[in-house]
Amino acid sequence: MSSPSPSPNFSSVPILDYSQILSPTTKPHFIHHLQHALINVGFLYLSNVPIDTSALTACIPGLFALPQDAKDDIRMSNSKHFLGYSKLGAEFTKGRTDWREQFDFATPHVSRGIDGRGDPDYWYLWGPSQWPDESLLPGFKATMERYLLDVQQLSYDFIGLLAEAFGLPPEALKQYYDTDERMQHRGKIVRYPQTETDGEGQGVGPHYDAGFLTFLLQASDHKGLQVQNLSGDWIDVPPIPGTFVVNIGKALEFATQGLARATSHRVLSPTPASGGTGPRYSVPFFQNIGLDTKLTEHVLECTCVPPEILKLRDARGRVGATDSVNFTEFDREPSGRVNLIGRVKSHPDVAERHYPELFKQIFPNGVPKEVSAY
Numbered sequence: 001m002s003s004p005s006p007s008p009n010f011s012s013v014p015i016l017d018y019s020q021i022l023s024p025t026t027k028p029h030f031i032h033h034l035q036h037a038l039i040n041v042g043f044l045y046l047s048n049v050p051i052d053t054s055a056l057t058a059c060i061p062g063l064f065a066l067p068q069d070a071k072d073d074i075r076m077s078n079s080k081h082f083l084g085y086s087k088l089g090a091e092f093t094k095g096r097t098d099w100r101e102q103f104d105f106a107t108p109h110v111s112r113g114i115d116g117r118g119d120p121d122y123w124y125l126w127g128p129s130q131w132p133d134e135s136l137l138p139g140f141k142a143t144m145e146r147y148l149l150d151v152q153q154l155s156y157d158f159i160g161l162l163a164e165a166f167g168l169p170p171e172a173l174k175q176y177y178d179t180d181e182r183m184q185h186r187g188k189i190v191r192y193p194q195t196e197t198d199g200e201g202q203g204v205g206p207h208y209d210a211g212f213l214t215f216l217l218q219a220s221d222h223k224g225l226q227v228q229n230l231s232g233d234w235i236d237v238p239p240i241p242g243t244f245v246v247n248i249g250k251a252l253e254f255a256t257q258g259l260a261r262a263t264s265h266r267v268l269s270p271t272p273a274s275g276g277t278g279p280r281y282s283v284p285f286f287q288n289i290g291l292d293t294k295l296t297e298h299v300l301e302c303t304c305v306p307p308e309i310l311k312l313r314d315a316r317g318r319v320g321a322t323d324s325v326n327f328t329e330f331d332r333e334p335s336g337r338v339n340l341i342g343r344v345k346s347h348p349d350v351a352e353r354h355y356p357e358l359f360k361q362i363f364p365n366g367v368p369k370e371v372s373a374y
């Protein structure tokens with residue numbers, strides 16, 4: 001604990017050993033490193049997490065190798081919940097096309113929205129996943145559902161450690177969740193095809209994640225994920241076997257008044273030189289908070305946070321250089337609406353079909369030409 005405070009800027013992402021929480025002699029070490037990672041970096045690698053990812057990783061090539069019509073049967077535009085398959089070029093970040101193909105799934109959930117009752121539009125954001133035909137990919141659904149539940153548990157455990165790192169009781173952040181049956185977390189399986197370009201192809205453009213914590217499994221050998229440090233430089237986050245990458249979303253940054261830093265990140269398309277063969281695969285899990293939670297009504301009392309921790313935040317400064325612009329609405333909208341606005345911008349074809357009013361507000365001139373919508 002006597003080590004000097006690391007500099008607030010960073011040139012690499014720290015690696016934390018999750019097994020250190022198991023022993024009272026090593027846990028304080030973990031918590032100390034976690035403080036630095038949360039406050040200054042907003043990203044960390046987590047090693048020795050007791051989740052077996054091998055069954056899921058083994059399924060990924062087969063999922064993308066499904067016949068195109070089997071993928072199209074579960075296309076995202078079927079789903080008011082923005083769950084399902086997005087073909088290459090159907091997604092959009094910061095006004096540019098992302099060159100990735102993906103399946104969005106989620107933890108089991110019954111949608112709260114009921115037509116004709118005047119429910120808020122964002123109540124429809126969560127609902128059941130669309131799964132590929134079991135006979136085409138036997139066991140995949142059970143494997144992915146198991147994985148989502150395992151990472152959901154990890155995300156709840158980790159948020160308790162995060163509270164401890166800020167000198168708060170482990171339950172301090174529970175107020176942001178709803179009851180179990182009214183919560184849903186999402187997980188995607190993503191394929192970034194190789195391009196022959198100079199390594200600047202947009203796999204996904206600069207952005208923040210929306211929720212509390214993201215747990216990312218880098219499921220192939222390509223580098224490509226990058227995060228933006230305080231001076232605006234892009235830092236590589238290459239895959240490290242046996243680790244998850246954990247990062248902070250905009251809701252957690254807002255709720256903690258900037259103690260936990262949401263960090264701008266992007267993925268460059270893999271190239272023959274980026275360290276792997278074939279496409280790059282990744283599996284991000286996004287931990288949400290309650291749909292109706294309005295963060296302005298729930299900002300953590302920073303008076304409960306020990307002054308030495310507030311000092312670390314102040315030494316970092318409140319604003320770093322960033323290329324990301326999304327999820328700025330937490331200062332006025334419930335969390336569900338902020339997420340819905342983000343989904344509309346990323347998937348305009350889905351929004352045009354299911355949320356025509358909101359679509360018109362955000363895209364008064366129709367779907368941008370660059371988006372090859374279904």
Ligand SMILES: O=C(O)CCC(=O)C(=O)O
Nearest residue numbers: 190204209225267282284
């Ligand atoms: O694929 C990755 O490595 C990161 C993806 C990502 O940042 C996202 O989908 O929000």
Ligand SMILES: [Fe+2]
Nearest residue numbers: 207208209265
């Ligand atoms: Fe992200």
